[in-house]
Amino acid sequence: MKRVLLIMLLPAWLVGCSSSGEISPDTMQTATEPLTCQVPSECAQWWTRAREWVARHANYAMQASTDSLIQTAGPAGGSRALAYQITLTLNHDGTATIGFAAHCDSAFGCNPNPWQAGADFKLYVRSGSAAPARAPAAPGSFAPPRLRTGISQQSAAPRPSLSVPSPDRRPCAAS
Numbered sequence: 001m002k003r004v005l006l007i008m009l010l011p012a013w014l015v016g017c018s019s020s021g022e023i024s025p026d027t028m029q030t031a032t033e034p035l036t037c038q039v040p041s042e043c044a045q046w047w048t049r050a051r052e053w054v055a056r057h058a059n060y061a062m063q064a065s066t067d068s069l070i071q072t073a074g075p076a077g078g079s080r081a082l083a084y085q086i087t088l089t090l091n092h093d094g095t096a097t098i099g100f101a102a103h104c105d106s107a108f109g110c111n112p113n114p115w116q117a118g119a120d121f122k123l124y125v126r127s128g129s130a131a132p133a134r135a136p137a138a139p140g141s142f143a144p145p146r147l148r149t150g151i152s153q154q155s156a157a158p159r160p161s162l163s164v165p166s167p168d169r170r171p172c173a174a175s
Contacts, residue, residue, distance in 0.1 A: 023115045031118035035098040035125060036091070043088070043096045049125045050086050050098055057117070058084055075105040082110055082117055098125065 023031075037043035051070055055062065059081035060074035067088065074083030087099040100118050104110035112120075124130055 023113065027116055027119045030122055031100075031115045033122070035100070035122050036095050037098070038095055046098060046125050047088055049128055050088075050121070053121050053124045054084050054086060057121075058082075075103060077105055078107075080104050080106040080108060080111040082112065082114060086121075 035046070037046050047067075051065060054070050054072065058072045059079075060072040060076075060083055062070070063073045064071040069088075070084070070086040072084045075081060082102040082104050085099075085101040087101075089097050089099065091097060100121050102110070102114040102117050104114070120130070
């Protein structure tokens with residue numbers, strides 16, 4: 001009897017713990033529209049903003065930061081925290097496109113939602129200002145621990161680090 005009850009309640013528990021997956025059409029549009037700069041000075045400014053955004057939002061250490069790639073370590077096995085890969089690709093017409101990819105390694109979804117993170121990233125890169133603050137998470141919602149390593153911290157509080165790379169990287173959002 002207990003086994004039957006467990007089998008019946010397990011799917012409800014899994015659905016309750018997973019992210020809702022609901023993203024507004026405006027957020028999806030912002031997250032998926034190309035991020036293309038027109039002139040070298042604009043591209044340099046946007047690339048600097050891209051580095052700033054990743055440094056502020058990444059839970060993992062910066063693994064690479066070059067003229068064409070910004071990449072964090074991660075994701076750690078089972079973690080809902082996002083790992084980021086940002087690319088700068090020169091186009092034939094003299095413009096450049098900044099690509100954004102975010103993924104986690106959790107069966108319960110990522111936190112923050114990768115589409116929302118992509119939209120926030122693109123808004124910041126274009127404007128230099130952060131997206132408006134969203135309402136605080138609902139009571140009982142899961143927020144992953146901060147996992148920064150190797151990046152200067154804003155606060156003096158120590159944070160745990162994970163150094164075990166995940167063999168399974170599931171992309172959650174890319175554009």
